Amino acid sequence: MTEINSVTTLTRDGDVAIVTLNSPPVNALSANVRDGLYEGFKQAIDSDAKAIVLICDGRTFIAGADITEFGGAMKGASLPEVQATMENSPKPVVAAIHGTALGGGLEVALCAHYRVAVPSAKLGLPEVALGLLPGAGGTQRLPRIAGVEKALEMVTSGRHAPAKEALEMGLVDELVEEGQLKEGAIAFARKIVAEGKPLVKVRENNTKLEEAKGKPEIFAEFRKKNARKFRGFDAPEANIKCIEAAVNAASFEEGLAEERKLFMQLMTGQQSAAQRYYFFAERQANKIPDVPDDTPVREVKKVGVLGAGTMGGGIAMNFLNVGIPVTIVELKQDALDRGLATIRKNYERSRGAVPEQTEKRMSLLTGSLTMDDFADCDLIIEAVFERMDIKKDVFGKLDQIAKPGAILATNTSYLNIDEIASATKRPQDVIGLHFFSPANVMKLLEVIRADHTGKDVIATSMKLAKKIGKVAVLAGVCPGFIGNRMLSQRQREANKLVLEGAMPWDIDRVLYDFGFPMGPFAMSDLAGLDIGWVKENSKGETLRDVLCEMDRRGQKTGAGFYDYDENRTAKPSPVTEKIIQDFRASKGINARTISDEEILERCVYPMINEGAKILEEGKAIRPSDIDVVWVNGYGWPVYRGGPMFYGDQVGADKVLAKMKEFQGSMGDDFKPSALLEKLVSEGKKFSDLKA
Ligand code: 3H9
Numbered sequence: 001m002t003e004i005n006s007v008t009t010l011t012r013d014g015d016v017a018i019v020t021l022n023s024p025p026v027n028a029l030s031a032n033v034r035d036g037l038y039e040g041f042k043q044a045i046d047s048d049a050k051a052i053v054l055i056c057d058g059r060t061f062i063a064g065a066d067i068t069e070f071g072g073a074m075k076g077a078s079l080p081e082v083q084a085t086m087e088n089s090p091k092p093v094v095a096a097i098h099g100t101a102l103g104g105g106l107e108v109a110l111c112a113h114y115r116v117a118v119p120s121a122k123l124g125l126p127e128v129a130l131g132l133l134p135g136a137g138g139t140q141r142l143p144r145i146a147g148v149e150k151a152l153e154m155v156t157s158g159r160h161a162p163a164k165e166a167l168e169m170g171l172v173d174e175l176v177e178e179g180q181l182k183e184g185a186i187a188f189a190r191k192i193v194a195e196g197k198p199l200v201k202v203r204e205n206n207t208k209l210e211e212a213k214g215k216p217e218i219f220a221e222f223r224k225k226n227a228r229k230f231r232g233f234d235a236p237e238a239n240i241k242c243i244e245a246a247v248n249a250a251s252f253e254e255g256l257a258e259e260r261k262l263f264m265q266l267m268t269g270q271q272s273a274a275q276r277y278y279f280f281a282e283r284q285a286n287k288i289p290d291v292p293d294d295t296p297v298r299e300v301k302k303v304g305v306l307g308a309g310t311m312g313g314g315i316a317m318n319f320l321n322v323g324i325p326v327t328i329v330e331l332k333q334d335a336l337d338r339g340l341a342t343i344r345k346n347y348e349r350s351r352g353a354v355p356e357q358t359e360k361r362m363s364l365l366t367g368s369l370t371m372d373d374f375a376d377c378d379l380i381i382e383a384v385f386e387r388m389d390i391k392k393d394v395f396g397k398l399d400q401i402a403k404p405g406a407i408l409a410t411n412t413s414y415l416n417i418d419e420i421a422s423a424t425k426r427p428q429d430v431i432g433l434h435f436f437s438p439a440n441v442m443k444l445l446e447v448i449r450a451d452h453t454g455k456d457v458i459a460t461s462m463k464l465a466k467k468i469g470k471v472a473v474l475a476g477v478c479p480g481f482i483g484n485r486m487l488s489q490r491q492r493e494a495n496k497l498v499l500e501g502a503m504p505w506d507i508d509r510v511l512y513d514f515g516f517p518m519g520p521f522a523m524s525d526l527a528g529l530d531i532g533w534v535k536e537n538s539k540g541e542t543l544r545d546v547l548c549e550m551d552r553r554g555q556k557t558g559a560g561f562y563d564y565d566e567n568r569t570a571k572p573s574p575v576t577e578k579i580i581q582d583f584r585a586s587k588g589i590n591a592r593t594i595s596d597e598e599i600l601e602r603c604v605y606p607m608i609n610e611g612a613k614i615l616e617e618g619k620a621i622r623p624s625d626i627d628v629v630w631v632n633g634y635g636w637p638v639y640r641g642g643p644m645f646y647g648d649q650v651g652a653d654k655v656l657a658k659m660k661e662f663q664g665s666m667g668d669d670f671k672p673s674a675l676l677e678k679l680v681s682e683g684k685k686f687s688d689l690k691a
Pocket of ligand 1: 100103126138283284
């Protein structure tokens with residue numbers, strides 16, 4: 001065995017040379033890895049071996065470029081040098097793939113002459129998710145193998161294709177048995193040599209590109225079909241342009257040059273900076289300083305859910321999806337029946353629904369009318385009406401019923417969990433698990449740590465969140481926790497702006513253009529204006545009261561802030577406009593013209609300021625956790641990183657100056673947080689704050 005460097009070895013199995021990479025956690029293409037590959041291949045080529053296999057140790061093949069190196073000075077062998085060495089090797093090179101071959105990893109594999117993979121492997125070019133494009137020939141080689149349409153879909157979705165599909169696409173030449181990758185790859189390499197198979201260079205095969213030549217409609221249609229999905233993002237369009245270049249360029253090199261140019265544009269842009277930041281933010285959120293990774297966890301083999309409404313049903317589905325049995329309890333038979341039927345319907349209507357799978361999941365679900373049936377559950381989550389007296393009553397009962405060591409969770413979105421826990425004699429077992437609606441769809445889970453919550457309960461909740469496919473963020477007890485607490489700032493300002501002179505659709509347009517999927521008023525219409533509204537108590541004191549009293553309760557009644565046609569398409573409403581004008585007149589307000597800039601600053605800066613307060617009070621561990629909440633739970637555009645990242649991009653000093661200006665003219669809703677003042681006085685950014 002030759003040790004090439006600290007992460008690469010060169011070994012022999014008879015006449016086959018084996019270059020092995022071992023650079024945990026994911027064999028990313030750091031300078032060290034590139035050096036090891038370059039030198040390893042050179043030595044293998046210079047040896048008397050007849051073929052070369054590239055294989056990785058650990059959990060995966062190469063998962064891409066090392067993102068942490070982006071933006072820094074280039075060291076060591078370049079990726080193109082590594083790729084050219086492989087591709088120009090006079091003896092066949094076979095890449096042996098397990099785990100994931102992603103981004104630069106797949107681009108390296110595409111410079112091998114052949115690829116074999118185990119069935120569990122996945123292959124993809126996910127750069128688009130980092131605001132990038134495959135910058136090492138991926139956009140030029142993928143369409144040559146898989147065809148233009150497939151390539152367009154792969155690079156703009158960033159999807160990881162399973163090995164079987166990769167085989168059908170031609171990305172992989174042979175599947176080898178699970179656990180037999182090395183042996184399989186060596187045997188494959190020997191076969192290539194024995195049969196005198198050619199040294200296939202993907203770059204030289206233009207057949208599939210020819211098929212797309214002179215057909216610009218392929219690209220036009222693809223752009224049109226995906227316009228909504230790509231809205232606001234720079235990277236999808238740049239990816240499409242590269243595939244277009246592959247088809248139209250006079251040579252492979254010319255296409256490659258275009259790819260390089262567009263890659264550098266994205267790489268140095270703000271969107272990719274935000275998306276790369278977000279990639280690490282999401283992974284950071286799992287790290288809780290005083291709850292280390294090796295904290296013992298409790299076993300959760302069975303879950304209880306109290307409440308079979310929209311929320312309870314959605315929560316239950318998360319666990320059924322991963323094979324955990326659920327007991328769901330309602331007060332009345334008809335409500336229970338309705339809840340169970342809704343869950344079934346949701347499964348039946350879900351994309352790619354398979355009847356057997358629906359039955360399997362439903363068979364794990366038990367409906368009941370008594371909380372006594374929670375006695376054997378390891379985790380019980382209540383999703384009942386948001387009132388402290390009701391919650392305390394429920395927790396008092398759960399304390400009597402639940403087995404020792406069961407985790408008692410509340411799905412409250414703003415109530416004090418310490419007070420809820422005080423209704424039990426086991427506050428160490430009580431935690432908040434704040435799901436977002438629809439709970440079976442939304443990725444975010446706010447995990448709320450109360451004063452006495454046990455560390456093992458926190459560790460269990462965070463791990464369980466990952467298991468059910470959620471992105472979990474730990475928050476402390478405060479009204480609205482992280483997300484809703486900041487949302488209420490935006491909502492307050494949006495409402496005030498309407499009274500001062502803006503129309504709801506002006507505000508929605510500004511926030512939509514910023515990148516949110518919809519503005520606050522369109523959102524209210526969708527959710528229903530009458531959530532929490534009681535007819536008997538309504539005295540026309542707010543715009544919402546007036547709209548609800550007129551039975552304009554949102555999309556479901558065909559009108560709310562907007563008017564809706566039969567397809568639920570929203571139109572600015574002259575009725576609402578008149579209501580607003582009358583409402584202003586009744587309060588003696590003279591409407592003024594409000595700029596888009598003011599709308600944005602008034603809606604967003606108080607959120608950033610509130611985020612700073614949340615940090616100051618220790619209710620979030622780090623600024624990036626707040627960003628993860630907003631990207632996953634509230635549609636903050638990921639290409640703007642999140643509110644705290646955006647605050648840094650704008651500049652904490654600018655945010656502070658505006659807050660002070662607004663405070664001067666509009667009062668203490670804009671009072672700057674002490675942390676924001678401190679950051680500015682020290683010339684620091686949110687990203688300088690440590691957990
Ligand atoms: C690219 O390739 C550009 C080229 O086209 C052009 C170049 C010129 N770099 O996700 P996990 C870390 S762009 C550095 O928790 P999993 C990650 O931060 C790249 N670090 O594990 C974490 O660290 P920690 C294209 C990376 O099993 C640890 O590895 N490739 C990288 O759930 C474990 O990660 C991608 O976009 C990286 N590339 O998922 C793939 N990747 O333990 C990005 C991971 O300190 N990666 N880390 O928190 C992934 O999608 C997932 O990590 C993967 C594993 C599916 C591989």
